Amino acid sequence: MSSAQIKSSLKAARDAISKKDFPKALDHSRKVLAFDPANYNAHVFAGVSFLNLGQLSDSENAYRQAVAVNPANPLAWQGLANLFERKEDLHGLKEASIALAEIYAQKHVYLNE
Numbered sequence: 001m002s003s004a005q006i007k008s009s010l011k012a013a014r015d016a017i018s019k020k021d022f023p024k025a026l027d028h029s030r031k032v033l034a035f036d037p038a039n040y041n042a043h044v045f046a047g048v049s050f051l052n053l054g055q056l057s058d059s060e061n062a063y064r065q066a067v068a069v070n071p072a073n074p075l076a077w078q079g080l081a082n083l084f085e086r087k088e089d090l091h092g093l094k095e096a097s098i099a100l101a102e103i104y105a106q107k108h109v110y111l112n113e
Helices: 003-018 022-035 040-052 056-069 074-087 090-111
Strands: none
Touching (some): 003 040, 040 074, 074 090
């Protein structure tokens, strides 16, 4: 899979999510991950898709893989916060909220330097 094909599959996944076609979004995400297992956006799109398909454990795994790739990007943490809120998992929600607060605090520090 070329760089252009990865970009095209990610765009297709994003478009499918916007149309609420989560099985299609998941398919595109999996294609990217088969070629590039460390693709942050593909993990996030898989997390969104799994969440909306009711596959909460798979959603958490996808979001956590995205966090492992780039812990400073808030998208996966936001996804985890949504997931934990849906599951009413206060411990997980606390973890995600603290991570998001730290990310935003770092951005604020850098913006004010």
